[in-house]
Amino acid sequence: MSILEIKNLHVGIDGKEIVKGLNLTINSGEVHAIMGPNGTGKSTLSYALMGHPSYEVTEGEVWFKGQNILDLEPDERSRLGMFLAFQYPVAIPGVTVANFLRSAINARRRAENPEDKGVSIPEFRKMLKEKMSMLKMDPAFAGRYLNDGFSGGEKKRAEILQMAVLQPSIAILDETDSGLDIDALRIVSEGVNTLMNEEMGVLVITHYQRLLNYIKPHFVHVMMGGRIVESGGPDLALQLEEHGYDWVREKYEAAE
Numbered sequence: 266m267s268i269l270e271i272k273n274l275h276v277g278i279d280g281k282e283i284v285k286g287l288n289l290t291i292n293s294g295e296v297h298a299i300m301g302p303n304g305t306g307k308s309t310l311s312y313a314l315m316g317h318p319s320y321e322v323t324e325g326e327v328w329f330k331g332q333n334i335l336d337l338e339p340d341e342r343s344r345l346g347m348f349l350a351f352q353y354p355v356a357i358p359g360v361t362v363a364n365f366l367r368s369a370i371n372a373r374r375r376a377e378n379p380e381d382k383g384v385s386i387p388e389f390r391k392m393l394k395e396k397m398s399m400l401k402m403d404p405a406f407a408g409r410y411l412n413d414g415f416s417g418g419e420k421k422r423a424e425i426l427q428m429a430v431l432q433p434s435i436a437i438l439d440e441t442d443s444g445l446d447i448d449a450l451r452i453v454s455e456g457v458n459t460l461m462n463e464e465m466g467v468l469v470i471t472h473y474q475r476l477l478n479y480i481k482p483h484f485v486h487v488m489m490g491g492r493i494v495e496s497g498g499p500d501l502a503l504q505l506e507e508h509g510y511d512w513v514r515e516k517y518e519a520a521e
Contacts, residue, residue, distance in 0.1 A: 267328075268293045268466045269435050274325035276306070276313040276491075282323070283309040285491030291435065294463040298477055299470050300502065301488035302510050307470045308352065310488075311439040315349045316342050329435065344376050346434030350424040352443050356412040362423060363393060363407040366430050373431070396429040400456045418449025425456035436460075437468045442476040454479030474506035489517050 269291040276284035283306045291297050313320040316339040326333050334342055371383035412420050457480050485502045487495040494517045
């Protein structure tokens with residue numbers, strides 16, 4: 266079943282069009298990877314999908330759970346079940362990981378029911394402990410200030426923990442491998458794989474094939490000039506690793 270359908274999406278920033286007619290459909294239980302050189306609009310796509318106010322959608326539709334979400338605010342999209350793992354997560358000194366997560370859960374619950382008193386502390390602690398155990402995380406991590414002094418790998422693991430707690434229907438991972446060494450990449454990828462299920466779709470945005478050695482995609486797409494210009498299975502990522510993007514660029518330019 267289709268969970269996210271992007272139709273002829275055009276996105277600009279500061280008057281410059283970056284995404285130029287992108288189409289993509291993701292079904293429940295599928296992992297899609299978008300690859301491409303710098304400046305092709307990959308991160309712009311992720312921010313536009315989540316409703317970042319700096320990115321203007323000038324044309325197209327984005328359907329999620331049966332509705333066009335482009336008129337919804339970012340928090341409304343999140344409450345529907347969309348999640349974005351940032352390339353560069355922001356530090357929030359003074360707010361622990363646990364308090365941040367409990368606030369996020371309670372905000373979602375109260376949006377659905379203003380009379381909801383929120384998850385109790387004992388219930389939350391039990392749930393958080395279970396999620397951290399599943400992700401093989403030290404419980405002490407929950408008491409640290411969010412991303413404050415975290416290594417690159419710890420920041421990305423905190424993002425995966427948020428995903429585990431919020432249980433989104435679609436998870437967008439924007440260059441999750443950025444700044445990670447091999448060990449951190451493996452640990453973060455294992456967390457994503459642990460959370461993957463038949464009810465969730467995943468969109469992985471990356472430059473490099475190495476991430477896809479750990480998070481196995483069903484489909485790989487190449488983005489150039491603000492559009493998806495080539496799609497295939499996992500072998501396409503291997504082909505890009507071996508031959509680079511020039512052959513796709515030549516094919517794309519010849520079609521223009």
